Amino acid sequence: MTVESTAARKPRRSSGTKRAAGASTRKTAAAAQSAAEPQLVQLLTPEGDRVETADNAEFLPYVEDITAEDLRGLYRDMVLTRRFDSEATSLQRQGELGLWASLLGQEAAQIGSGRALRDDDYVFPTYREHGVAWCRGVDPTNLLGMFRGVNHGGWDPNSNNFHLYTIVIGSQTLHATGYAMGVAKDGADSAVIAYFGDGASSQGDVNEAFTFSAVYNAPVVFFCQNNQWAISEPTERQMRVPLYQRAAGFGFPGVRVDGNDVLACLAVTRWALERARRGEGPTLVEAFTYRMGAHTTSDDPTRYRRDEERAAWEAKDPIERLKAHLLASGDADEAFFAELEQESEKLGKRVREAVRSMPDPDTMAIFENVYADGHALVDEERAEFAAYLASFEEGH
Amino acid sequence: MAAEKMSIAKALNESLRKALETDPKVLIMGEDVGKLGGVFRITDGLQKDFGEDRVIDTPLAESGIVGTAIGLALRGYRPVVEIQFDGFVFPAYDQIVTQLAKMHARALGKVKMPVVVRIPYGGAIGAVEHHSESPEALFAHVAGLKVVSPSTASDAYWMLQQAIQSDDPVIFFEPKRRYWDKGEVDVEAIPDALHTSRVAKAGTDITLAAYGPMVKVCLEAAAAAAEEGKSVEVVDLRSMSPVDFDGLQRSVEKTRRLVVVHEAPVFLGVGSEIAARITERCFYHLEAPVLRVGGYHAPYPPARLEEEYLPGLDRVLDAVDRSLAY
Numbered sequence: 209m210t211v212e213s214t215a216a217r218k219p220r221r222s223s224g225t226k227r228a229a230g231a232s233t234r235k236t237a238a239a240a241q242s243a244a245e246p247q248l249v250q251l252l253t254p255e256g257d258r259v260e261t262a263d264n265a266e267f268l269p270y271v272e273d274i275t276a277e278d279l280r281g282l283y284r285d286m287v288l289t290r291r292f293d294s295e296a297t298s299l300q301r302q303g304e305l306g307l308w309a310s311l312l313g314q315e316a317a318q319i320g321s322g323r324a325l326r327d328d329d330y331v332f333p334t335y336r337e338h339g340v341a342w343c344r345g346v347d348p349t350n351l352l353g354m355f356r357g358v359n360h361g362g363w364d365p366n367s368n369n370f371h372l373y374t375i376v377i378g379s380q381t382l383h384a385t386g387y388a389m390g391v392a393k394d395g396a397d398s399a400v401i402a403y404f405g406d407g408a409s410s411q412g413d414v415n416e417a418f419t420f421s422a423v424y425n426a427p428v429v430f431f432c433q434n435n436q437w438a439i440s441e442p443t444e445r446q447m448r449v450p451l452y453q454r455a456a457g458f459g460f461p462g463v464r465v466d467g468n469d470v471l472a473c474l475a476v477t478r479w480a481l482e483r484a485r486r487g488e489g490p491t492l493v494e495a496f497t498y499r500m501g502a503h504t505t506s507d508d509p510t511r512y513r514r515d516e517e518r519a520a521w522e523a524k525d526p527i528e529r530l531k532a533h534l535l536a537s538g539d540a541d542e543a544f545f546a547e548l549e550q551e552s553e554k555l556g557k558r559v560r561e562a563v564r565s566m567p568d569p570d571t572m573a574i575f576e577n578v579y580a581d582g583h584a585l586v587d588e589e590r591a592e593f594a595a596y597l598a599s600f601e602e603g604h
Numbered sequence: 605m606a607a608e609k610m611s612i613a614k615a616l617n618e619s620l621r622k623a624l625e626t627d628p629k630v631l632i633m634g635e636d637v638g639k640l641g642g643v644f645r646i647t648d649g650l651q652k653d654f655g656e657d658r659v660i661d662t663p664l665a666e667s668g669i670v671g672t673a674i675g676l677a678l679r680g681y682r683p684v685v686e687i688q689f690d691g692f693v694f695p696a697y698d699q700i701v702t703q704l705a706k707m708h709a710r711a712l713g714k715v716k717m718p719v720v721v722r723i724p725y726g727g728a729i730g731a732v733e734h735h736s737e738s739p740e741a742l743f744a745h746v747a748g749l750k751v752v753s754p755s756t757a758s759d760a761y762w763m764l765q766q767a768i769q770s771d772d773p774v775i776f777f778e779p780k781r782r783y784w785d786k787g788e789v790d791v792e793a794i795p796d797a798l799h800t801s802r803v804a805k806a807g808t809d810i811t812l813a814a815y816g817p818m819v820k821v822c823l824e825a826a827a828a829a830a831e832e833g834k835s836v837e838v839v840d841l842r843s844m845s846p847v848d849f850d851g852l853q854r855s856v857e858k859t860r861r862l863v864v865v866h867e868a869p870v871f872l873g874v875g876s877e878i879a880a881r882i883t884e885r886c887f888y889h890l891e892a893p894v895l896r897v898g899g900y901h902a903p904y905p906p907a908r909l910e911e912e913y914l915p916g917l918d919r920v921l922d923a924v925d926r927s928l929a930y
């Protein structure tokens with residue numbers, strides 16, 4: 209049994225027909241909101257206090273089944289994801305990885321939304337969704353292959369309903385929409401979730417995905433992690449209205465959720481997934497969060513943003529917030545944190561060892577899987593290349 | 605003497621600076637070109653010195669970047685747009701192929717499209733997917749576009765000047781793995797015309813033709829071959845559309861053998877057209893068929909395999925030997 213195997217345990221709720229009526233009023237509420245002040249759904253304050261207000265009342269039922277054990281599970285997910293992520297950053301610095309895109313600061317958005325999913329739902333990630341991958345049960349060491357340069361994505365998308373990472377900004381939102389159209393055609397009640405960033409929201413593909421999903425009423429949730437930056441460009445370079453409000457123009461609801469509040473992200477994503485399952489079409493969720501680290505290990509954020517900004521967000525840390533809540537409520541004790549620390553150490557060690565022992569691919573893999581049905585030119589070039597390589601062995 | 609030694613990256617930066625200084629209609633547009641100075645720092649410091657009106661951080665949308673550059677050109681501006689990496693030009697491919705390339709012809713010559721699309725291209729930097737592509741043939745195939753690639757700091761400086769001055773759209777491919785290679789740049793020189801080739805090293809036994817990142821590999825191959833007593837001529841094509849077939853013909857008529865080298869896949873690559881044309885022009889001079897060395901008909905591989913995938917010294921020398929063996 210691997211250390212992550214309990215990650216498969218998901219906080220679940222029964223398929224909330226009871227709450228359906230309440231939830232569906234949301235559609236008009238969110239649409240009518242279009243030009244209003246930004247709302248922000250929050251269930252846990254940065255200090256770790258539970259919030260219950262008229263604004264978030266609609267979402268509270270979606271986490272009312274969450275037990276102390278579930279909360280500890282969410283906390284554990286976030287801690288282990290952060291650990292994995294920082295390990296990968298170090299491995300890049302040591303030259304074991306060519307690049308790493310850190311999710312630091314975005315753990316709540318990813319774990320909250322990832323834990324809202326059912327096994328039969330399908331995920332279309334960007335390149336930063338390490339926390340969602342974790343929730344799907346993708347072995348974290350599989351994520352590292354493409355960053356080490358041994359493959360272009362080291363997992364079978366269908367074994368965890370977690371599609372390959374997509375680097376070309378925005379492309380995957382259309383794939384998610386098409387997949388969701390297929391789900392609807394099949395009459396299934398699964399839902400699809402597409403991850404993307406604030407920068408990506410400018411891409412044509414993303415706007416076309418909004419259009420298609422609205423027109424075909426596709427059961428897809430657009431989960432945008434607005435981490436305030438697209439490499440060096442702040443969100444003002446991409447939009448002049450709060451991101452979630454853009455959904456209104458396409459004819460579906462948009463909600464801004466505190467992206468550093470794992471409980472709120474869980475509730476809002478469950479709500480949006482339920483809408484999809486009930487045939488109410490797409491939803492845009494804007495998780496308002498912050499990219500605490502550099503864009504990737506190749507980036508130097510000191511060139512374009514100030515330390516004070518980061519410091520302000522540090523006070524809203526998603527992990528510290530839940531920890532404060534767990535401690536204050538007595539839902540977790542010292543033994544829990546100590547045990548988790550050990551588990552985290554173990555995970556770090558396992559990741560380091562897995563990366564260092566990851567074999568380089570065979571040279572001839574260049575020619576593998578280019579076509580499903582084969583191709584004469586590939587066959588010819590493969591043979592020529594093999595003969596060329598063999599000529600060295602003879603020569604030396 | 606105004607000659608100064610600088611990297612290709614610096615030469616491009618100086619060239620953009622010069623263009624912004626001399627022509628108020630020149631604009632720079634792209635993702636992260638402002639404060640960051642571009643992910644390769646080619647536009648470093650330009651926004652600071654010329655302002656946000658002229659050095660423009662755009663929304664993250666390549667079709668938008670090229671499409672609005674077309675509109676700005678219609679209004680009399682000369683946009684120089686940066687595509688962050690080779691693999692990200694494709695959202696703009698529609699605008700480039702259906703609009704940018706054809707506008708002048710459709711308007712019966714009444715409008716001009718002085719747009720430069722700068723694209724860092726090619727592999728060997730250990731990057732993840734979509735950061736190592738060589739898509740030049742996809743642009744050279746399109747009438748209405750001009751396609752060039754410098755291989756030296758001097759050409760980087762001057763060819764970019766000339767591309768910006770051109771009234772035609774120019775796709776300007778920058779050999780990203782060579783960005784930090786240094787060379788002399790004389791900013792007062794009289795440069796060669798943009799679409800001419802250049803003999804990078806004279807020789808008598810065989811011609812190697814290349815452009816961009818592969819020129820250096822060919823020069824190294826020529827040096828290695830010289831140790832074995834073979835005299836290799838290296839022609840830096842510099843322009844992939846139009847190709848300087850006259851210049852190349854002169855070289856091949858002398859050496860009687862030609863190998864074309866590029867990172868891009870060989871199948872229907874720039875080398876294919878060159879092989880066909882040179883065979884037509886030089887049939888009775890050739891001692892061997894024109895050979896091509898390049899990438900394979902396979903997706904660009906993960907970084908750990910790129911050294912094997914890319915044409916290196918050994919594969920170029922192997923082709924030289926095969927050609928000489930005819």
Ligand SMILES: Cc1ncc(C[n+]2csc(CCOP(=O)(O)OP(=O)(O)O)c2C)c(N)n1
Nearest residue numbers: 375376377405406407408437438439635692
């Ligand atoms: C089509 C395309 N253009 C440019 C890039 C280069 N690029 C990679 S990430 C990025 C910024 C993405 O910002 P955002 O969508 O906010 O996601 P984040 O990285 O902040 O998670 C850019 C411009 C790309 N990968 N794809």
Ligand SMILES: [Mg+2]
Nearest residue numbers: 405406437438
């Ligand atoms: Mg972002």
